[in-house]
């Protein structure tokens with residue numbers, strides 16, 4: 001298991017969890033739109049996203065060029081996107097209603113790999129949209145963070161994320177967690193590799209809520 005950053009560990013340990021099942025939910029591309037917003041943002045700077053494979057690196061070009069820009073340039077674009085838009089990303093359709101519904105029976109924790117300096121702004125945005133759940137900023141694969149929470153929760157535990165790397169990381173901790181692979185963007189949904197061990201793969205929040213509720217009885 002890889003290292004858990006101190007700021008993540010401390011935030012996890014401060015969470016006030018009830019004696020209920022728990023759903024741990026990613027933010028970008030799961031409850032807030034990401035790919036479509038990023039695409040518009042980079043478009044205004046003369047870049048283009050063409051989703052030919054799962055991932056961003058390798059699929060972003062400068063307008064007029066067919067050569068993909070290097071990973072460092074992609075990372076800089078993503079950093080610029082968060083600085084400009086973490087406060088106004090729109091919700092993924094159905095997410096607000098589904099989380100409100102699930103929160104009647106489960107605790108909800110939002111586990112996000114947003115840069116730590118934007119975590120407060122992200123929490124404020126989520127609250128403004130009606131998703132006032134605890135937000136924990138993570139760095140790197142999410143397995144260690146989820147495994148730490150799993151130690152405190154005896155009930156069914158669910159993890160929802162768009163990133164195959166995070167699903168694999170959580171799965172490989174061996175914690176008893178049902179994995180939900182959720183991707184809002186239809187192109188990336190089609191391109192995403194199937195992760196062995198996934199319990200549900202969907203881009204429909206109503207289906208997520210229905211399946212989780214059914215698993216509780």
Ligand SMILES: [Mg+2]
Nearest residue numbers: 026028029162
């Ligand atoms: Mg995500």
